[in-house]
Amino acid sequence: MIKEKITIIGGGASGFFAAINIALNNPEIEIEILEKSTKLLSKVKISGGGRCNVTHNCPDNNLLTLNYPRGNKELKQLFALYNVTDTITWFEKQGIKLKIEEDGRMFPYSNDSQSIIDCFLNLTKKLKIKITTQCEVFAIKQNLNSFEIKTNKGIVISNKIICCIGGHYNSGHYQFIKNIGHTIKEPIPSLFTFNLNKHLINKSLQGISVNNVEIKLNNFNLKSNGAMLITHWGFSGPAILKLSAFAAKELANCNYSTNFTINWLGGLRLTEIETLIFDLQKNKLNALPYSNPLNNLPKRLWEFLCSQAQINNDITLGSIPKKQLIKLAEIIYRNEFAMHGKTTFKEEFVTCGGVDLKEIDFKTMQSKLIPNLFFCGEVIDVDGVTGGFNFQNAWSTAWVCAMACA
Ligand SMILES: Cc1cc2nc3c(=O)[nH]c(=O)nc-3n(C[C@H](O)[C@H](O)[C@H](O)COP(=O)(O)OP(=O)(O)OC[C@H]3O[C@@H](n4cnc5c(N)ncnc54)[C@H](O)[C@@H]3O)c2cc1C
Incomplete structure (x- = not known):
């Protein structure tokens, strides 16, 4: 047979x-x-x-x-x-x-x-x-x-x-x-990390990972949540890789060049972040801002975000004007970045x-x-x-x- x-x-x-x-x-x-x-x-x-x-x-x-x-x-x-x-x-x-x-x-x-x-x-x-x-x-x-x-x-x-x-x-x-x-x-x-174009954040904060961020590709109405790692060339980590997979087609179409925003406190709303910042001020009137990271944000990231809001470490939390604190909340809620290309993740690519x-x-x-x-x-x-x-x-x-x- x-x-x-x-x-x-x-x-x-x-x-x-x-x-x-x-x-x-x-x-x-x-x-x-x-x-x-x-x-x-x-x-x-x-x-x-x-x-x-x-x-x-x-x-x-x-x-x-x-x-x-x-x-x-x-x-x-x-x-x-x-x-x-x-x-x-x-x-x-x-x-x-x-x-x-x-x-x-x-x-x-x-x-x-x-x-x-x-x-x-x-x-x-x-x-x-x-x-x-x-x-x-x-x-x-x-x-x-x-x-x-x-x-x-x-x-x-x-x-x-x-x-x-x-x-x-x-x-x-x-x-x-x-x-x-x-x-x-x-x-x-699919599955790649996001490159930035010689951004200050990579120079000063490479190696820092943040537990739960929300990343939004506003042009495509796509977002992801999770841990993120700041690398020496851009951003990596589970939240970025997940977004690269779900937005693989959109990102290929724009040649990996588009704006995106990061909410450094996961999915918290702007008003919730403002409340957290005002509470921090109320409870630590005489403390210096840099030594009191909000919601366990990594200390160096917190300093970076404060400095973006033009908050220096030479005045106490109590003397920071409300306008500046609102600006800080906005930066934490909607920090804007521009993607400039991609990098394969540990050679672990998928099609x-x-x-x-x-x-x-x-x-x-x-x-x-x-x-x-x-x-x-x-x-x-x-x-x-x-x-x-x-x-x-x-x-x-x-x-x-x-x-x-x-
Ligand atoms: C570095 C790396 C790490 C990864 N790690 C993980 C992980 O830990 N977990 C996970 O879930 N996924 C992981 N992946 C993805 C995973 O490896 C693939 O999804 C999986 O191997 C797909 O299996 P497959 O049999 O379809 O293809 P493959 O494993 O790619 O096998 C296809 C085979 O076909 C052969 N072939 C191709 N064309 C022809 C042809 N014309 N004639 C004869 N032979 C041909 C190729 O040489 C190859 O050996 C990883 C991928 C990479 C690149």
Whole structure:
């Protein structure tokens, strides 16, 4: 009897996860992974600073989907089939227990991405999954009952294809998918930090992190909350990265040059900040302003904000005129900055864009245009914020696809 053959294009997170789960569920299928580079699972290796942030401790599927600027609606359907809890159980079953960090990120106890790689490589060996490296796919063609896959190593014939080539800003990456008839949403970067143009704040306050700010891109009506880090070139940290993902398209369209405002006290209203400042004055009439930061703002940031409001440290809080205190409140509430370009965050980039979600059936990850062609992972127009969400997309799409194929 001739065995059914499934070819997986791409030896990354989703490719391996799909291959292993098909083999675990149907040993009768012949599976081959084609990987263009010499290295397998190279992103897994460097992920999470070499520790691999496998997923995020978020068992609630509705909350989980809020971390995906693109694909939110489709992922609801997908996570109903395979979610974070399933991921944790899967890895545990393979002997890899995941630990939860304070911010919800989940890593292997080993703190080493190599344990995930070893687990995948051991399983592929045990399950007799064929792996061909240095094998780049250029084109695919569908015949009556099979596909012809054109590679630099010749033609591979297969009954099904699972395309797991990941994301890339270069649209040429997706050319063979386009050529077979699929729509590709323009690939652009997501997850980056904001650059400023030689701003005084970077010179004087680099290295300071603020617990809870609100950043607003007023031109686009987009905002985010959370911790922020002042770097020597601009701003970074969770609130900035989240905003870069949710505003990826708008920021690309304006060439990463736009104004934004920071509310240094999270989402507090202007009147609330004014009240806090007046109370501070009332309670510390004879104190010097710089030694009394408002609401636990970092001391050096507080000094910086006071000096922007022309409040010096040579008069007591009690003698600062009301007008100046109102100006300080306004600066804290709506501090304006201009973005001048972006910087990749620790090389941890993700692609916004990819295969149009309308052309994929999320119950199986099968193409709605070409039967027996499937897509998993970052190649589709789904991306998440940092914290393990991108791998969760890889695991969920791959598992759902594997069940459909097996
Ligand atoms: C530095 C860094 C750190 C990251 N850390 C995290 C993290 O800790 N947690 C998290 O959730 N996400 C993280 N991410 C994102 C995450 O790595 C990706 O979302 C995830 O790897 C996507 O998996 P994938 O299988 O879709 O694609 P990939 O892992 O990118 O794999 C795609 C594979 O396909 C191969 N390929 C491409 N084109 C072809 C072709 N034509 N023929 C054959 N092979 C091809 C590529 O060489 C590659 O090996 C990180 C990303 C980076 C860059």
